[in-house]
Amino acid sequence: MQYVSTRGTAPVLDFEGVTLAGLASDGGLYLPQEWPRFSESEIAAMAGLPYAELAARIMTPFVAGSLSPDELQDLCDRAYGRFSHDAVTPLVQLDQQHWLLELFHGPTLAFKDVALQLLGRLFETFLKRSDDHLTIVGATSGDTGSAAIDAVAGRERIDIFMLHPKGRVSDVQRRQMTTMRAPNVHNIAVEDASFDDAQAMVKRMFRDPAMNTRFHIGAVNSINWARLMAQVVYYFAAAMQLGAPQRKVAFSVPTGNFGDVFAGYVAAKMGLPVERLIVATNVNDILHRALANGDYSAGDVTPTASPSMDIQVSSNFERLLFDCGGRDGTALARQMDGFELERAMRLTDAQRTGASGLLTSARADADAMSGAMRWAHDRAGQVIDPHTAIGLHAARAAEGIAPDIPVVTLATAHPAKFRDAVERALGTRPSLPARMGDLFGREEFCTDLPGEYDAVAAFVADRATAASPAT
Numbered sequence: 001m002q003y004v005s006t007r008g009t010a011p012v013l014d015f016e017g018v019t020l021a022g023l024a025s026d027g028g029l030y031l032p033q034e035w036p037r038f039s040e041s042e043i044a045a046m047a048g049l050p051y052a053e054l055a056a057r058i059m060t061p062f063v064a065g066s067l068s069p070d071e072l073q074d075l076c077d078r079a080y081g082r083f084s085h086d087a088v089t090p091l092v093q094l095d096q097q098h099w100l101l102e103l104f105h106g107p108t109l110a111f112k113d114v115a116l117q118l119l120g121r122l123f124e125t126f127l128k129r130s131d132d133h134l135t136i137v138g139a140t141s142g143d144t145g146s147a148a149i150d151a152v153a154g155r156e157r158i159d160i161f162m163l164h165p166k167g168r169v170s171d172v173q174r175r176q177m178t179t180m181r182a183p184n185v186h187n188i189a190v191e192d193a194s195f196d197d198a199q200a201m202v203k204r205m206f207r208d209p210a211m212n213t214r215f216h217i218g219a220v221n222s223i224n225w226a227r228l229m230a231q232v233v234y235y236f237a238a239a240m241q242l243g244a245p246q247r248k249v250a251f252s253v254p255t256g257n258f259g260d261v262f263a264g265y266v267a268a269k270m271g272l273p274v275e276r277l278i279v280a281t282n283v284n285d286i287l288h289r290a291l292a293n294g295d296y297s298a299g300d301v302t303p304t305a306s307p308s309m310d311i312q313v314s315s316n317f318e319r320l321l322f323d324c325g326g327r328d329g330t331a332l333a334r335q336m337d338g339f340e341l342e343r344a345m346r347l348t349d350a351q352r353t354g355a356s357g358l359l360t361s362a363r364a365d366a367d368a369m370s371g372a373m374r375w376a377h378d379r380a381g382q383v384i385d386p387h388t389a390i391g392l393h394a395a396r397a398a399e400g401i402a403p404d405i406p407v408v409t410l411a412t413a414h415p416a417k418f419r420d421a422v423e424r425a426l427g428t429r430p431s432l433p434a435r436m437g438d439l440f441g442r443e444e445f446c447t448d449l450p451g452e453y454d455a456v457a458a459f460v461a462d463r464a465t466a467a468s469p470a471t
């Protein structure tokens with residue numbers, strides 16, 4: 001399988017190449033040159049497979065030429081062996097039509113583990129092969145950071161520098177990152193910054209030859225194609241349990257950086273009968289505005305009780321615009337350059353029409369979010385986290401979905417990661433699973449830095465030098 005950049009000028013790479021590259025050298029994001037497709041009978045034949053086997057089957061076409069089927073199966077067995085639920089991503093029924101897809105049974109209690117447990121092992125395999133070293137620089141609004149750190153802490157040939165906006169992640173999220181003591185892990189709290197600011201610095205570092213040539217910068221954010229590839233699997237797993245390929249299924253996805261919902265779009269491209277993908281945002285609603293009326297303009301980020309979705313510049317939206325807009329890298333590069341200058345752009349007619357076939361959107365404010373939490377609790381005895389609640393609100397508000405089509409809301413985080421918000425809505429405080437151990441008794445390791453690119457780059461250069469000699 002070969003991969004092309006959304007901006008048209010970066011070299012075409014194979015799976016190993018895109019996994020280690022992260023962001024394309026032209027600033028774009030990598031996508032498969034064409035979508036692999038399963039027939040109805042091929043999908044039916046995968047029903048009932050254990051998750052790790054299903055994962056290997058779904059991902060095989062994407063890794064062709066870089067990993068043998070046995071190598072991929074072994075990586076999946078090891079990655080999904082770390083989940084605390086046998087089904088890895090179990091479904092829970094809420095009422096006749098609504099379901100939750102629980103994606104938080106991995107080591108750090110959020111959906112990011114599904115992809116990052118695999119990605120850590122992919123890095124290790126490919127770096128060993130090429131005798132290389134990777135300096136991962138990532139941005140997090142809370143969940144990617146802990147999942148990535150768990151996935152690579154202590155691994156040889158990797159350093160990880162994780163930037164989070166200081167004071168804008170939950171206590172549990174912060175401690176999951178900062179209490180991980182390993183020589184290759186470096187936490188940075190960026191002062192007076194949003195996730196968008198941190199993400200912009202990370203992208204700049206990829207395009208800074210002084211940094212990328214010297215340190216081989218790598219990505220754990222969903223700009224890395226391998227992240228999305230692994231997330232495609234749970235759409236298949238859920239839909240097949242609910243009757244696919246004979247029956248269509250709709251999904252509601254709490255959305256920030258557009259990675260999770262884009263994985264659903266990929267599943268549909270691969271032949272999964274997806275009725276609809278509902279893009280659910282909090283009040284940071286750039287994606288809702290873009291899909292509803294073509295207005296992709298970023299305002300300031302408003303801090304909310306669903307901090308992991310407090311994002312305005314949504315990286316993976318570029319992948320959708322490229323694919324729906326006719327895969328014209330030159331035109332998209334121009335459009336994205338305009339956005340980077342103005343922080344605003346209009347979607348083209350082709351992009352809007354292409355997206356509207358599958359995607360609708362909804363926005364939930366704080367009251368709607370709490371209302372959905374209470375509904376899940378009172379109706380089905382389920383305690384859900386604020387991000388999941390935004391998805392559930394959008395799922396229940398969606399119009400025009402026939403009553404016999406199951407609507408699955410992606411439950412993206414364990415409620416205990418956001419105990420204060422859950423307590424405010426429900427009056428009960430969810431406890432952390434025992435496997436989190438003494439999270440609140442451990443020492444924290446983190447450096448505060450001003451939100452300036454040069455300060456962050458200097459910090460990375462200082463610490464990455466010893467482990468990553470200049471090439």
Ligand SMILES: Cc1ncc(COP(=O)(O)O)c(C=O)c1O
Pocket residue numbers: 110111142143144222254255256257258259260261308309387388412413
């Ligand atoms: C708990 C949770 N829900 C939803 C999201 C949004 O997912 P995405 O950024 O893939 O749209 C995130 C962060 O990415 C998250 O951490």
Ligand SMILES: N[C@@H](CCOP(=O)(O)O)C(=O)O
Pocket residue numbers: 139140141142143144145195220221222223256257259308309315
């Ligand atoms: N919500 C995310 C933001 C980063 O998104 P990613 O999926 O691109 O890594 C987080 O928890 O950090």
